[in-house]
Amino acid sequence: MSAAFSLDSFRTAKVLLVDDEPAFRLLAERFLQQQGHQVLLAADLAQAKAILVQQQVDLVLLDLSLPPVFDPQATLNALPELAGQPVIILTGHAERELALQAISLGAWDFLAKPIDPDLLAVVVKRAVSKHLLEQELNSLKRGVSAAQGLLPLVGVSPALRNIRTLIERIAPTDVRVLVTGPSGTGKEVVSKALHQLSLRAAGPFVSVHCGAIPAELLESELFGYVRGAFTGADKDRQGLLNMADGGTLFLDEIGEMPLPMQVKLLRVLQEGTFYPVGGREQKKIDIRLVSATNAQLPELVKQGRFREDLYYRIKGITLETPALxxxxxxxxxxxxxxxxxxxxxxxxxxxxxxxxxxxxxxxxxxxxxxxxxxxxxxxxxxxxxxxxxxxxxxxxxxxxxxxxxxxxxxxxxxxxxxxxxxxxxxxxxxxxxxxxxxxxxxxxxxxxxxxxxxxxxxxxxxxxxxxxx
Incomplete structure (x- = not known):
């Protein structure tokens, strides 16, 4: 490919080129780099998938005939696994049936070798622009969700504006949050807003009132249990921790949690793992913890009713909901x-x-x-x-x-x-x-x-x- 062809400067894209021909990889890499793009190279599907696991790219240029089987159909079958960015098929076999099949499976376009550099430049530009538009659309959707998430926080008072600002800043992080304030001031509303504005918004929001569940049942409710763990446990049951995996766990009135459960919760927060009641298989979870209380936890710590180490684990950032x-x-x-x-x-x-x-x-x-x-x-x-x-x-x-x-x-x-x-x-x-x-x-x-x-x-x-x- 000649460097005489240029791509309009619109954005530096990260392009993954998957082709088994070293000479073609070298020429295509140089051409795309001259257009300002960053190019990653792979000689087969296995290498391509390994790269995509570690990095996000804006575009994949994928040869249709790759080792070890050199079967275009095998490459087409792998297209759904490459979802997440536009894919342009490159092939020396310009059959119409293959082109239609590739597009039906999610490919953005189809180019036949030998590839015209002008055509490649145009197709790459269009594909990357499409990817950017999709990202912007998703960002706008998240913005709408954010506005909807904050809608229940009604008011113009300085105290409420301050809470809104803090929520907007900390929601996209995984920092633990302790929501304090008198009963009836909207602590759960604040917690839901944190979840809806977070990167976990598509995941579950699981609310647990620590004072509403009897102490002897709280462990099995949170951790679940296996069949035979106790009388009446005739089948395995998933706990609320499992249900919150990938999302947010909201522990309301955490100051009422019994001390033995505080110890077990501390281990979950430290290690990200737990055992179901009666189980020997360790479960791993990924949750964001938001806690709430109308009690003064430092006072409960002094009285020995709340563990100091757990208090410092859950407090992270404190949001205080004001009295009406x-x-x-x-x-x-x-x-x-x-x-x-x-x-x-x-x-x-x-x-x-x-x-x-x-x-x-x-x-x-x-x-x-x-x-x-x-x-x-x-x-x-x-x-x-x-x-x-x-x-x-x-x-x-x-x-x-x-x-x-x-x-x-x-x-x-x-x-x-x-x-x-x-x-x-x-x-x-x-x-x-x-x-x-x-x-x-x-x-x-x-x-x-x-x-x-x-x-x-x-x-x-x-x-x-x-x-x-």
Whole structure:
């Protein structure tokens, strides 16, 4: 091949050339290298497969007649094993039937020897471009999955934005994560987002509540067991560790795990292996561990109720989910999000009346996001004519005297967004007026961060109210 032919500079590709003719390999290698490509060489299928096990390539140029059998059909039969990158068949046997068969088995194109360098340049360029487009498409799909994975993390508060940022940065790694925070703050939601944004997203997400499984059953649930391991074990059973292989294992409330199981879990994390209950055959697993707790594990360590070595094994990076009272600016968004979910399940749109909405906005939520959602589901279930009234809340024996209800008149059928907007303007104005425009004091009264209050002031154009710090 002459070096007079050139390939447009579009990307340096890694090309695997598989051909048993030394002279052809030398000429083709030089030609492709002059185009800026990196070339790997193999003389037969066995060498080619060995290279592909160790390296990723962008394109395979594959001669159809290779040793030791020199049978084109044998090479065609091996095409499915070379999936993952475009394959161009090279042959001195330009039969139409072989070309069609090669393409039906996944080959990108078919070139007959002696090969025209111009044609080779064009075909290589097109094949590598196709491979790049497929990679970009897969990346976009992962991006969509990432957005969907973070969707349940509803809110604009600084605390939630910080969690989102950390999730996006650590999800693609295999670092172990410990999610802490009060009960009902969404620790499992955070754990699922970590999984969905990880390179293991196509694998399983297996959730285990360590406090919900009796201590005597936890080992067999996690590790599985073999037939005859104990009374009633009439067949082998796969454990949750096996089910999580290749994906993420989420251990919720790990602080409630019994000490004997902590020892066994430590070994799994150290060695990546375990024995099923009653079994002698060691099992190997590949998992990413995410743990969660609402307990203070360092305190449990001091009390001897949690192993110190296991604590340092699982903590990796700690994510703390904040209590809902620490992110009250997110409550309107959470209400809207949950109402949309409820409406999707019931195929019926439901709104909150202005007094009912204000009750939700002002009420303390000691049970956090979980309590907010459960309460919404309860009042929506008994609401009539698609509107939750204050009477519905009272009907469930919930205290409506604990919050005040200014007289806010809204047009009939106004949207939830408009109701939230009008109520927030009213509450902000009253708080700022009560504190002579002092933003810090108003923020404390409303249960907002100072930054959260400033954003709402700007959003609603309340800067003219004689503000001070």
């Amino acid at each position: 009272d620490e992110r009250r600016e997110d409550i309107p968004l959470l209400i809207q999000h949950f109402l949309q979910q409820i409406a999707a399940k019931s195929a019926q749109s439901v709104q909150l009346s202005a007094p009912a909405l204000q009750w939700f906005l002002q009420r303390p939520w000691p049970g956090n996001v979980r309590e907010l959602r459960n309460t919404l589901e309860s009042v929506v279930a008994i609401a009539r004519h698609g509107v939750v009234q204050l009477a519905d809340i009272q009907l469930l024996h919930l205290d409506v005297q604990e919050v005040s209800f200014p007289d806010v008149q809204l047009p009939p059928g106004s949207s939830l967004d408009e109701q939230v907007r009008q109520l927030e303007i009213r509450l902000l104005s009253e708080a700022l007026t009560a504190h002579q425009g002092n933003r810090s004091q108003a923020a404390r009264q409303l249960g907002l961060s100072r930054q959260g209050l400033l954003k709402k002031i700007e959003r609603y154009g309340l800067q003219q109210m004689g503000l001070s710090d």
